Amino acid sequence: MTAAPAPDRNRDLAGKVALITGGGSGLGLAMTWRFAARGARVVVADHDPAAEAALSGIEGASFIACDVCVPEQVDATFERAEAEIGPLDIVVANAGVSQNGPTLELSFAEWRRVMDVNLGGVFLTAQAAGRRMVPRGQGVILLMASMYGVVAAPERVGYCVSKSGVAMMAKTLALEWAHHGLRVNALAPGYVRTPFLDDLIARGRLDADALTARMPIGRFIEPEEVADLAAFLASDEASAITGQIAGVDGGWSANGYL
Numbered sequence: 322m323t324a325a326p327a328p329d330r331n332r333d334l335a336g337k338v339a340l341i342t343g344g345g346s347g348l349g350l351a352m353t354w355r356f357a358a359r360g361a362r363v364v365v366a367d368h369d370p371a372a373e374a375a376l377s378g379i380e381g382a383s384f385i386a387c388d389v390c391v392p393e394q395v396d397a398t399f400e401r402a403e404a405e406i407g408p409l410d411i412v413v414a415n416a417g418v419s420q421n422g423p424t425l426e427l428s429f430a431e432w433r434r435v436m437d438v439n440l441g442g443v444f445l446t447a448q449a450a451g452r453r454m455v456p457r458g459q460g461v462i463l464l465m466a467s468m469y470g471v472v473a474a475p476e477r478v479g480y481c482v483s484k485s486g487v488a489m490m491a492k493t494l495a496l497e498w499a500h501h502g503l504r505v506n507a508l509a510p511g512y513v514r515t516p517f518l519d520d521l522i523a524r525g526r527l528d529a530d531a532l533t534a535r536m537p538i539g540r541f542i543e544p545e546e547v548a549d550l551a552a553f554l555a556s557d558e559a560s561a562i563t564g565q566i567a568g569v570d571g572g573w574s575a576n577g578y579l
């Protein structure tokens with residue numbers, strides 16, 4: 322028996338059109354670089370106008386200002402992306418915010434903000450993707466959960482609850498849309514070195530040395546290591562993978578010791 326030819330991983334997203342929310346920084350920016358390098362045209366939807374400048378130098382990347390919590394903006398973004406670039410093959414609902422502090426001091430306004438972005442924004446993005454992909458009978462949706470949607474940590478009730486909701490959203494939508502030809506998976510990264518993490522370290526909310534000491538791999542994860550998994554899940558090589566919570570956590574969630 323002869324082996325099937327190996328896929329060209331350098332160009333495995335050639336011809337695909339992708340939309341990535343929160344693509345102007347951290348993980349979203351790394352995914353934009355990786356997807357574009359593998360041949361995709363990428364539309365970044367981010368509410369921070371500075372995100373546009375971050376995309377300079379990425380061939381095939383374009384920017385649309387969008388707050389993922391506002392249904393009209395999400396719809397308008399998808400309309401414009403498809404009109405300007407073409408039907409979306411891949412949508413990554415990545416935009417998210419942190420919440421870190423004692424629950425006894427957490428205001429309801431802050432709770433709502435986290436739910437609005439991390440759950441509401443991901444829902445609106447996934448729904449807008451599904452509305453376009455289901456009639457076409459194909460598409461890949463990735464939702465950004467977190468290892469803290471799978472295992473818990475104190476003083477992050479809003480974050481952990483929102484991310485476990487995202488993980489369940491991926492399973493639910495995967496089941497609902499599998500027979501329409503769509504795949505839906507969640508990513509569950511551990512501590513990744515991005516502005517999101519740097520900010521928590523700078524504010525003294527996280528101790529970088531203590532965290533890396535507990536990490537089985539002994540270091541923080543790099544954004545590109547998450548982007549590589551995202552690119553694989555978005556590619557046709559992952560054609561039988563749906564409804565999964567894909568961890569990239571350096572072994573953290575497996576560690577029941579120390």
Ligand SMILES: NC(=O)c1ccc[n+]([C@@H]2O[C@H](COP(=O)([O-])OP(=O)(O)OC[C@H]3O[C@@H](n4cnc5c(N)ncnc54)[C@H](O)[C@@H]3O)[C@@H](O)[C@H]2O)c1
Pocket residue numbers: 342343344345346347348349366367368369372387388389390415416417418419438442465466467468509510511512513514515516517518
């Ligand atoms: N960094 C980590 O260690 C880590 C670990 C697990 C999961 N995550 C998740 O990965 C995602 C990206 O995190 P990151 O570390 O790259 O953070 P980041 O702060 O570097 O980037 C987040 C991006 O999302 C955008 N954004 C935020 N709210 C938005 C909104 N309402 N509408 C549109 N865009 C919005 C920001 O402008 C920014 O460009 C988040 O969902 C986060 O929860 C991060």
